[in-house]
Amino acid sequence: MEKLRTFILNLYPTTKFFITLFLMITPLLLPGYLYSYLVPVLCLFIAMIAGKTKLFVDIVFKGLLSIVIMIFLLQAFFYPGDTILWTWKIFSIKQEGIDFSVQLTSKILAVGSAIVLFFQITKINDLARSLEILGVSPKATYVLSSALNIIPEMRMHLLRIMDAQKTRGVETEGNLRIRLKAFFPALTPLILSSFSSTDEKAITLESRAFTARTKKTSLHQLEKTKSDSVVRVLLLILFVFILIWRFFL
Amino acid sequence: MSGIEIRNLSYQYPTGSEKVLHNINLNIESGKFYAFVGVNGGGKTTLCNVIRGFIPHFFKGDISGEVLIDGKDVRDWDTSDLAQKMGFVFQNPFTQISGVKETVFDEIAFGLENLGVEVSVIKQKVQEIISLLGIGYIQDKNPNELSGGQKQRVALASIIVMEPDILIFDEPTSQLDPQGTEEIFKAIDIMKKKGKTIILVEHKIELIAEYADYVIVLQDGQIMRQGRTEDVLSHEDTQDYGIGLTQYTLLDLQMRKHNMITERIPITESDSIKVMKEWMSLQGVKA
Ligand SMILES: Nc1ncnc2c1ncn2[C@@H]1O[C@H](COP(=O)(O)OP(=O)(O)OP(=O)(O)O)[C@@H](O)[C@H]1O
Numbered sequence: 001m002e003k004l005r006t007f008i009l010n011l012y013p014t015t016k017f018f019i020t021l022f023l024m025i026t027p028l029l030l031p032g033y034l035y036s037y038l039v040p041v042l043c044l045f046i047a048m049i050a051g052k053t054k055l056f057v058d059i060v061f062k063g064l065l066s067i068v069i070m071i072f073l074l075q076a077f078f079y080p081g082d083t084i085l086w087t088w089k090i091f092s093i094k095q096e097g098i099d100f101s102v103q104l105t106s107k108i109l110a111v112g113s114a115i116v117l118f119f120q121i122t123k124i125n126d127l128a129r130s131l132e133i134l135g136v137s138p139k140a141t142y143v144l145s146s147a148l149n150i151i152p153e154m155r156m157h158l159l160r161i162m163d164a165q166k167t168r169g170v171e172t173e174g175n176l177r178i179r180l181k182a183f184f185p186a187l188t189p190l191i192l193s194s195f196s197s198t199d200e201k202a203i204t205l206e207s208r209a210f211t212a213r214t215k216k217t218s219l220h221q222l223e224k225t226k227s228d229s230v231v232r233v234l235l236l237i238l239f240v241f242i243l244i245w246r247f248f249l
Numbered sequence: 250m251s252g253i254e255i256r257n258l259s260y261q262y263p264t265g266s267e268k269v270l271h272n273i274n275l276n277i278e279s280g281k282f283y284a285f286v287g288v289n290g291g292g293k294t295t296l297c298n299v300i301r302g303f304i305p306h307f308f309k310g311d312i313s314g315e316v317l318i319d320g321k322d323v324r325d326w327d328t329s330d331l332a333q334k335m336g337f338v339f340q341n342p343f344t345q346i347s348g349v350k351e352t353v354f355d356e357i358a359f360g361l362e363n364l365g366v367e368v369s370v371i372k373q374k375v376q377e378i379i380s381l382l383g384i385g386y387i388q389d390k391n392p393n394e395l396s397g398g399q400k401q402r403v404a405l406a407s408i409i410v411m412e413p414d415i416l417i418f419d420e421p422t423s424q425l426d427p428q429g430t431e432e433i434f435k436a437i438d439i440m441k442k443k444g445k446t447i448i449l450v451e452h453k454i455e456l457i458a459e460y461a462d463y464v465i466v467l468q469d470g471q472i473m474r475q476g477r478t479e480d481v482l483s484h485e486d487t488q489d490y491g492i493g494l495t496q497y498t499l500l501d502l503q504m505r506k507h508n509m510i511t512e513r514i515p516i517t518e519s520d521s522i523k524v525m526k527e528w529m530s531l532q533g534v535k536a
């Protein structure tokens with residue numbers, strides 16, 4: 001298990017990306033929805049091996065699932081069709097709507113969970129470095145990695161602000177409405193403070209010669225290993241196999 | 250012509266309503282240690298920004314007069330050459346983090362990576378700075394999760410590791426305890442011994458007396474007094490600009506009021522002991 005874990009986590013970022021791509025594209029190629037619904041399960045399995053179960057489940061359930069359910073209901077009610085299954089006042093659920101919803105949400109869930117998986121098993125800095133090696137400009141990768149790196153920091157900051165408001169008597173716990181009411185006022189100082197520090201951030205970068213025109217070096221060593229080749233070849237074979245099976249047989 | 254020359258410099262921030270620097274004239278000699286002192290809002294940070302070229306390269310506003318770095322106007326310098334020539338550790342330690350590095354070690358290495366220094370050399374230099382500043386115990390920590398004092402040390406390390414000729418430190422010890430402050434001063438002193446030019450904004454007068462070669466007193470955007478540390482800090486009326494003198498100087502000044510005249514006015518502890526001993530032996534007191 002431990003070996004499998006390091007095997008997955010140590011894959012080169014682009015290899016991980018190919019896995020993700022594979023998990024995203026194959027549901028779109030294959031008919032039906034069974035396979036598509038299998039993809040999130042597969043992702044969960046990989047996340048489990050990688051030791052990221054909790055984070056993965058958290059994001060997929062809290063974020064993705066609510067969106068999926070919303071889309072499902074909307075489509076079930078409003079997709080045009082004649083086979084009415086159930087009616088309430090002017091609203092009715094149609095068989096065509098259900099069919100379409102199942103198809104659509106299966107794909108969204110598959111693509112969504114593949115993306116979530118990618119960011120769970122790939123370190124941001126590894127990703128940024130591999131992009132740099134591919135020739136993406138360091139400025140672009142800086143924006144990417146600072147944006148992604150700042151999310152946990154912003155979260156902490158937001159919690160601190162909300163904490164401060166709590167001590168001033170603002171209710172922050174309870175039902176959704178109370179939470180939202182507490183959330184939005186906290187956003188203002190968060191956004192303002194992040195604006196005021198962009199200036200100094202720019203000077204910081206300038207002080208560290210970020211804009212120097214010399215070719216940068218990096219302590220961050222990324223290496224492709226045999227595992228990467230194995231995984232890539234396997235993915236390619238599987239993919240070709242699926243293509244042939246889907247379009248030529 | 251090495252060093253910095255400032256001629257008739259005046260400056261007003263784009264958002265400000267009046268000038269914050271008035272007709273500044275200053276020569277900064279290579280390899281010497283200059284301390285900028287003065288009350289809050291006196292213009293110390295602004296002057297540092299001008300010298301480093303952030304004004305007018307980065308902050309606009311109305312600037313007149315000239316600032317010459319090694320004989321060349323700071324406005325004609327290429328910004329990336331300036332970054333290598335002058336290091337600037339600024340006042341707020343909390344924003345001086347690249348935001349893209351996961352460990353303190355990598356954070357300190359960031360500047361050298363940008364300069365394209367070879368990886369093995371980077372590792373060695375970073376290691377040297379880490380042991381110089383005694384921050385080995387945090388080298389694997391996330392830079393975002395440090396205390397204010399630790400961030401301040403990392404900010405300092407990140408700049409001096411790049412080995413610029415001129416080092417500007419804007420209150421680099423504001424978050425540090427007395428021991429931490431002392432350590433930073435020792436590190437700065439080592440930089441000076443390596444031949445670097447040091448510009449330091451600092452309120453801790455005892456340490457300035459100990460380490461600085463020259464003191465520049467700023468108030469309301471003007472240079473009120475400048476000269477050798479032992480001259481500026483031994484003048485009673487330096488206090489008029491909100492600068493506290495060291496206790497050794499104050500003692501001597503008090504003695505003078507009572508007609509106990511020593512040979513010179515000391516500003517440091519060691520000099521004070523020497524001066525007092527001499528004075529006592531002159532008075533016939535056995536030490
Ligand atoms: N970005 C800015 N825009 C407009 N005015 C500014 C700006 N920064 C500083 N000032 C003004 O310039 C004057 C000098 O400020 P400066 O920060 O240089 O003082 P300082 O000597 O560094 O003070 P401190 O000891 O508090 O750090 C102050 O009156 C201040 O209000």
Ligand SMILES: [Mg+2]
Nearest residue numbers: 293294340419
């Ligand atoms: Mg200041």
